[in-house]
Amino acid sequence: xxxxxxxxxxxxxxxxxxxxxxxxxxxxxxxxxxxxxxxxxxxxxxxxxxxxxxxxxxxxxxxxxxxxxxxxxxxxxxxxxxxxxxxxxxxxxxxxxxxxxxxxxxxxxxxxxxxxxxxxxxxxxxxxxxxxxxxxxxxxxxxxxxxxxxxxxxxxxxxxxxxxxxxxxxxxxxxxxxxxxxxxxxxxxxxxxxxxxxxxxxxxxxxxxxxxxxxxxxxxxxxxxxxxxxxxxxxxxxxxxxxxxxxxxxxxxxxxxxxxxxxxxxxxxxxxxxxxxxxxxxxxxxxxxxxxxxxxxxxxxxxxxxxxxxxxxxxxxxxxxxxxxxxxxxxxxxxxxxxxxxxxxxxxxxxxxxxxxxxxxxxxxxxxxxxxxxxxxxxxxxxxxxxxxxxxxxxxxxxxxxxxxxxxxxxxxxxxxxxxxxxxxxxxxxxxxxxxxxxxxxxxxxxxxxxxxxxxxxxxxxxxxx
Amino acid sequence: xxxxxxxxxxxxxxxxxxxxxxxxxxxxxxxxxxxxxxxxxxxxxxxxxxxxxxxxxxxxxxxxxxxxxxxxxxxxxxxxxxxxxxxxxxxxxxxxxxxxxxxxxxxxxxxxxxxxxxxxxxxxxxxxxxxxxxxxxxxxxxxxxxxxxxxxxxxxxxxxxxxxxxxxxxxxxxxxxxxxxxxxxxxxxxxxxxxxxxxxxxxxxxxxxxxxxxxxxxxxxxxxxxxxxxxxxxxxxxxxxxxxxxxxxxxxxxxxxxxxx
Numbered sequence: 001x002x003x004x005x006x007x008x009x010x011x012x013x014x015x016x017x018x019x020x021x022x023x024x025x026x027x028x029x030x031x032x033x034x035x036x037x038x039x040x041x042x043x044x045x046x047x048x049x050x051x052x053x054x055x056x057x058x059x060x061x062x063x064x065x066x067x068x069x070x071x072x073x074x075x076x077x078x079x080x081x082x083x084x085x086x087x088x089x090x091x092x093x094x095x096x097x098x099x100x101x102x103x104x105x106x107x108x109x110x111x112x113x114x115x116x117x118x119x120x121x122x123x124x125x126x127x128x129x130x131x132x133x134x135x136x137x138x139x140x141x142x143x144x145x146x147x148x149x150x151x152x153x154x155x156x157x158x159x160x161x162x163x164x165x166x167x168x169x170x171x172x173x174x175x176x177x178x179x180x181x182x183x184x185x186x187x188x189x190x191x192x193x194x195x196x197x198x199x200x201x202x203x204x205x206x207x208x209x210x211x212x213x214x215x216x217x218x219x220x221x222x223x224x225x226x227x228x229x230x231x232x233x234x235x236x237x238x239x240x241x242x243x244x245x246x247x248x249x250x251x252x253x254x255x256x257x258x259x260x261x262x263x264x265x266x267x268x269x270x271x272x273x274x275x276x277x278x279x280x281x282x283x284x285x286x287x288x289x290x291x292x293x294x295x296x297x298x299x300x301x302x303x304x305x306x307x308x309x310x311x312x313x314x315x316x317x318x319x320x321x322x323x324x325x326x327x328x329x330x331x332x333x334x335x336x337x338x339x340x341x342x343x344x345x346x347x348x349x350x351x352x353x354x355x356x357x358x359x360x361x362x363x364x365x366x367x368x369x370x371x372x373x374x375x376x377x378x379x380x381x382x383x384x385x386x387x388x389x390x391x392x393x394x395x396x397x398x399x400x401x402x403x404x405x406x407x408x409x410x411x412x413x414x415x416x417x418x419x420x421x422x423x424x425x426x427x428x429x430x431x432x433x434x435x436x437x438x439x440x441x442x443x444x445x446x447x448x449x450x451x452x453x454x455x456x457x458x459x460x461x462x463x464x465x466x
Numbered sequence: 467x468x469x470x471x472x473x474x475x476x477x478x479x480x481x482x483x484x485x486x487x488x489x490x491x492x493x494x495x496x497x498x499x500x501x502x503x504x505x506x507x508x509x510x511x512x513x514x515x516x517x518x519x520x521x522x523x524x525x526x527x528x529x530x531x532x533x534x535x536x537x538x539x540x541x542x543x544x545x546x547x548x549x550x551x552x553x554x555x556x557x558x559x560x561x562x563x564x565x566x567x568x569x570x571x572x573x574x575x576x577x578x579x580x581x582x583x584x585x586x587x588x589x590x591x592x593x594x595x596x597x598x599x600x601x602x603x604x605x606x607x608x609x610x611x612x613x614x615x616x617x618x619x620x621x622x623x624x625x626x627x628x629x630x631x632x633x634x635x636x637x638x639x640x641x642x643x644x645x646x647x648x649x650x651x652x653x654x655x656x657x658x659x660x661x662x663x664x665x666x667x668x669x670x671x672x673x674x675x676x677x678x679x680x681x682x683x684x685x686x687x688x689x690x691x692x693x694x695x696x697x698x699x700x701x702x703x704x705x706x707x708x709x710x711x712x713x714x715x716x717x718x719x720x721x722x723x724x725x726x727x
Binding site: 010012013014016017021024026029032036039040041043044046049202277284 | 512548549551553554556565581582583585586589590612613614615616617619621659661662663664666667670673674677678680681691692693695696697698699703706707710
């Protein structure tokens with residue numbers, strides 16, 4: 001009987017504790033942890049001393065700076081902008097070079113096919129379809145990746161990323177999510193599928209689900225090149241003298257927006273379908289290391305750049321062929337491609353895109369890497385323009401297809417906020433084991449993507465800015 | 467929990483996957499990850515080890531036995547954790563073991579090169595059980611980093627025996643065995659320092675303490691229970707009511723058998 005009453009006592013005490021907890025303005029669990037640390041600090045002060053000169057470690061100085069209340073965030077943003085500035089400035093020239101070399105080779109290919117007497121459609125599928133798509137993928141995507149990934153790996157290797165997680169923990173807590181989520185987001189920068197898998201490090205099922213559902217809001221390897229290409233082609237180009245820094249700011253802004261959306265959605269989930277309080281995390285900040293150059297180059301070039309490029313090429317090559325075929329088979333007046341694009345056009349226009357862009361995003365479901373190539377292919381296959389020497393020409397193609405700055409911004413927004421790629425969806429299904437959550441991980445970004453573009457477009461149009 | 471030897475071995479078997487003989491003195495080995503806990507475990511037990519998983523968990527469970535001064539000891543290597551506030555499965559296992567398995571001695575292994583961070587765990591263990599020994603490991607590395615730790619004054623601050631070791635070199639292990647024996651047999655009774663919380667927490671605790679005092683018949687510190695209630699730590703409450711149920715079932719069995727007589 002005594003034990004029976006102890007169960008009852010427990011629930012009674014629990015009710016009272018709930019009451020006391022609610023009455024306290026701060027979180028008791030935070031206060032308790034802080035007090036434990038305070039006690040430990042006090043004891044340590046009494047018993048620990050350093051022989052000889054008291055030396056404040058190099059690590060300590062840097063840590064105080066990068067995780068400081070005032071300098072932490074500005075430094076983070078500065079680094080972000082810096083990395084993108086170097087990427088975009090650095091990628092311009094090799095991009096142009098690669099494009100001119102690859103497209104010069106296309107002319108040779110065309111001559112070769114003519115010399116062989118190959119039928120027109122073979123030349124069309126292989127050269128205008130497959131080769132031209134590949135040439136665009138390589139010249140637009142390779143240079144930024146080859147610069148961005150080593151820089152990112154350098155930050156990762158030096159031990160800076162855990163400090164980012166540390167800085168962000170506080171705001172994640174505000175959003176009632178787990179600080180570890182920022183680490184899964186760092187993984188997501190590489191690949192959202194990998195990011196979703198890395199959510200296993202979060203122990204609370206509630207927080208893990210939140211992290212999985214929002215991982216897609218950080219742009220992955222596959223979407224970075226799209227963002228970088230569009231800003232360099234379109235946004236920065238408009239203001240020539242400061243283009244590099246403006247591009248860097250735009251991309252950093254996109255990432256910050258992604259983080260903001262992540263936090264907002266996490267918070268919304270936390271107060272609706274995934275209710276609960278955040279748990280705290282223990283993060284051991286590793287000491288700073290001098291990055292091993294060999295390892296950085298290997299990891300960034302082999303693991304990341306070539307991996308993404310290979311994936312893009314494997315999917316883009318057949319996609320290029322299919323798109324060329326679709327663009328050259330006519331039903332009545334219009335090609336199949338144009339028919340589909342025209343069907344999607346009203347919806348596209350409503351959110352400041354057009355039918356081709358929307359179609360490119362839909363066809364890009366297997367891999368985000370191919371959204372840009374598909375888009376360029378579809379524009380090229382319908383237009384009369386054939387040869388390109390520089391990104392400037394690409395800009396002309398886009399403008400002649402009715403692009404304005406608003407279209408460019410909307411494409412970037414939509415790229416950041418649209419549905420996850422098929423691999424990520426599959427991984428989400430594997431990790432959650434639930435069709436419902438997988439569907440939600442598709443639905444949430446899709447809705448946000450559509451509404452963000454819709455609202456922006458309507459507001460800008462109403463103000464008569466574009 | 468205050469348990470009879472038979473009940474204890476049954477509980478250990480069923481809930482912690484550890485087989486303990488009635489005559490064995492039990493030791494729990496706790497500590498942060500990477501503090502040389504396993505080195506100490508291996509040094510103490512040698513080849514007399516069993517490894518497996520914690521029941522229902524995918525976390526390794528290692529336990530082993532040794533003899534010292536003709537006394538048999540059973541030592542359980544808990545998962546490496548930074549705290550006992552149960553954010554991870556490892557922390558939950560370590561906490562449940564310390565709270566409900568009632569080992570005779572708990573050895574908390576600390577990394578002497580980062581004392582402050584490691585003390586957090588020790589202070590939390592102090593709240594659960596008084597029979598604690600602090601093992602200050604990696605003293606060799608601390609020396610290399612020119613860190614000097616005043617062991618006698620740390621002992622005074624903490625109120626428990628502190629043994630400085632460099633387990634990889636085998637230093638200090640004899641003293642550790644001796645201290646374990648003394649605490650396990652009750653020859654030495656540590657009075658571990660209790661964490662002083664800020665006034666908000668202390669006054670909230672005062673409010674809750676009368677309500678929790680009778681829950682476990684004082685076999686588990688009421689203050690610890692009240693603290694977890696303030697945390698809103700669901701996983702601890704689940705474990706607690708789980709183990710209360712075990713208690714209750716055996717209690718009913720006992721009552722029924724009494725009725726049958």
